[in-house]
Amino acid sequence: MKKKITKKEAQDRIIEFFRQAEEIEPKNFRKIKRLAMSYNIKLGNYRKIFCKECYSDIRYHKGKVRIKNMHKIVECSKCGFLNKWKI
Numbered sequence: 001m002k003k004k005i006t007k008k009e010a011q012d013r014i015i016e017f018f019r020q021a022e023e024i025e026p027k028n029f030r031k032i033k034r035l036a037m038s039y040n041i042k043l044g045n046y047r048k049i050f051c052k053e054c055y056s057d058i059r060y061h062k063g064k065v066r067i068k069n070m071h072k073i074v075e076c077s078k079c080g081f082l083n084k085w086k087i
């Protein structure tokens, strides 16, 4: 049986997860994203750490970075996807 945790506990778990300095595995990110979604927790800036396409840690797989029309575009060096964020 799955243990129920409170929203606060889920939040702490997420903060703890992103505190790690090493590269985060895509499968672990998917897990934490699912946890956040099930508790309606916004990942906010943490989402910018990952490629939207393959969930790679783009702090470690950063391709070209461009700034265009108030958007920051970071290319994922793993899958080539262009991640755009408003700045």
Ligand SMILES: [Zn+2]
Residues within 6 Å of the ligand: 051, 052, 053, 054, 055, 056, 076, 077, 078, 079, 080, 081
């Ligand atoms: Zn990617």
